[in-house]
Amino acid sequence: MITRRQFVKVGAIGVAGLGLFRPGAPAVAAPARGGTLTVALIADPRSLDPHLTGNLQGRATVRAIHDSLLAVDEGGNLAPMLVERWEQPDPRTYLLHLRPGVKFHDGTDFDAEAVIYNFKRIQNPDISSIRAGEIKVLESMEAVDSLTVKLTLQYPFAAFLYALTDVVGCIGSPAAFEKYGKEQSGLNPVGAGPFRFVHYAQDTETVLERNPDYWDSERPYLDRIILRPIPSDSTRLTELKTGGVDIAEELPLQNIAGLRNETNFAVSERIGFRWEYFSFNARSEYPGSNKKLRQAFQWAIDREALHRAAYFGTGSVGYSAILPGNPFYDADYAPFSFDQDKAKRLLDESGLGSVEITTYLRPEAVKQRAAQIFQSMAADVGVKVNLEQVDYANHRNKLFGGTLPLDLHGWWGYRPDPDQYLSILLQSEGSYAKAFACASPEMDALFLQQRGELDPGKRKQVFDQITAGVSDDSIYIPWHYSSDFKGIGKRVQGFVHKPDSIIDFTRISVTA
Incomplete structure (x- = not known):
């Protein structure tokens, strides 16, 4: 059993995450539903457009709003997400079979045409997407039917599908992109992910709420997420210690040794x-x-x-x-x-x-x-x-x-x-x-x-x-x-420290 007085290292091999356990509590408890999670980020997300966002904070927020086509499991292998399964009939061709019944937050359908729209938007030089290089190997795209996308590459590329696990694979609503255009899409994100966008105030906060129509009816557990950019190490740490935030990014390295004995929060290292x-x-x-x-x-x-x-x-x-x-x-x-x-x-x-x-x-x-x-x-x-x-x-x-x-x-x-x-x-x-x-x-x-x-x-x-x-x-x-170091407050359950440091909010719940 890991107590909060212990320093928790999360290795890149074997154990992939951190389970927070408290003395006297059962080893496995059903996640509580509801509540608000407040997270101290080190920087503002800058843009919530999946095709334009760049920093880790932007990627984390975008991935809470937009599901990616594929995921990476705890062993580092490709796993389903919006794509339920995939085939590779030859070294240059992939068939992506999409999850049925998925809706974007604006009520429009997630389908093969939406995937192709997003890829073409990334490739569009007028958008100036910083993600264009990640799919430049694409030679052609075809909607075989409403739930099947055929991708043909210019040459065999063993790593191609891994790009679809991050923001280049985060699919936004084509209707929303058309409505808001390049300049406003980053302030009005519409995805098909576990959380819907509510509010953004630059350098102050980003607020997300639970998507009640999410395809995974079991998740997410949280009702609301508040992401607060706090660039100062000492301020983030103070907010964590006093309960002003539930999770704090990038704990100051010079304090790590002393923080091992904290009782108000756990220190997780990836x-x-x-x-x-x-x-x-x-x-x-x-x-x-x-x-x-x-x-x-x-x-x-x-x-x-x-x-x-x-x-x-x-x-x-x-x-x-x-x-x-x-x-x-x-x-x-x-x-x-x-x-x-x-x-x-x-x-x-x-x-x-x-x-x-x-x-x-x-x-x-x-x-x-x-x-x-x-x-x-x-x-x-x-x-x-x-x-x-x-x-x-x-x-x-x-x-x-x-x-x-x-x-x-x-x-x-x-x-x-x-x-x-x-x-x-x-x-x-x-x-x-x-x-x-x-x-x-x-x-x-x-x-x-x-x-x-x-x-x-x-x-x-x-x-x-x-x-x-x-x-x-x-x-x-x-x-x-x-x-990567994160401080995890007492209320937080189900936190898993991912290799890329980006928080998977679908697993997290908070106690009263």
Whole structure:
């Protein structure tokens, strides 16, 4: 039995969630119906349009309003959602058999034409959907009948269906999209999910209510959800401690050790939530264009020291872009160690002589700490790194404009298939690959190979080659796997800590 005085780690392998138990309570209790759940988010959702939302808070809210076509089960496998079952008659074709009797919140029918409408909207350049790249492999779409969608791909793509488990697979009402247009759809979301949209006030709250016509008559249990953006760590923590919120996102890392003994709430940790890296711009005008210099930093950084100082010992050291718990992850892969002499030899071999790099930081406490440690370690091997402060917009513009010499903020959150993020970082058409000039014909060939390989064992062999290529090229310097922490209040039952950190509100109930 887990009590609230214990610190709960939720691993990426085996146990997939957190069951909250109280002394004297039965191990399994029927969920209570009704009530309001209040959640402290770290940021405003920004947009509730599934085709335009970007941050985790937007994705979480969108997925409460819109069911996705498919889901991921606790073992990391594809599972039914709006799609009841699927077939793959050949390597390029999928037949999606939709759940019958589902209605959007405006009363219109969820059917094959609605699915195709959503995909075409994502592809429409006038919408400028940030999700377009996730379905660019689609060659054609057809409504075989009202509940069957035929998707034909340009080439075999083993990871394709995994994209449909997130917001790209969240299907909105075509009638609502037509009514509100691009500008207003993000403020008037209409899905077929467990909760209906009620109210949004920017930087204040988003309110959702139970969908009484949800296709799963057993769920959800809650009547209402209030999502409050609270950027301040200390304020979120205070709200959790005093009962102002029932769940709080991203508990401050420096407080985790002390919070283990809290009695008013439980601390839940999901290991392997995201991969952290430093990355060099390989464009010819920057020092990072020199491969020997990049390789030197694989040895120049003390990953253990970074782990302790930047993350207060939470999470774990990492050497690969594949997250723990993924079937393609290799727990024994650790090709580098902290070796300043080797780093200095590689810098000598670079022929660059004195090296100075000026780069830019966003206002993020963890990354600021990591950057300052990186700066010190670079100085120890003779490289001067200057740090300048910019806001989020300027940093993003420099990153995707290809003018960021060194990215000390690099990270990518959990996705069920590594192709979903590694292609963006490494493949020729990927936005990060373009920004850092790191694509190569060899890497492109490996991506095509793993996409066309339907045997998981053979796909792993290709991912092993991709991992080795990332290590050798050293544009991306992996150093850490961070954990996601949430505070769970006493009233909350049925919380399951998902690998991507996004809360499944359908499972949660609250006691009086």
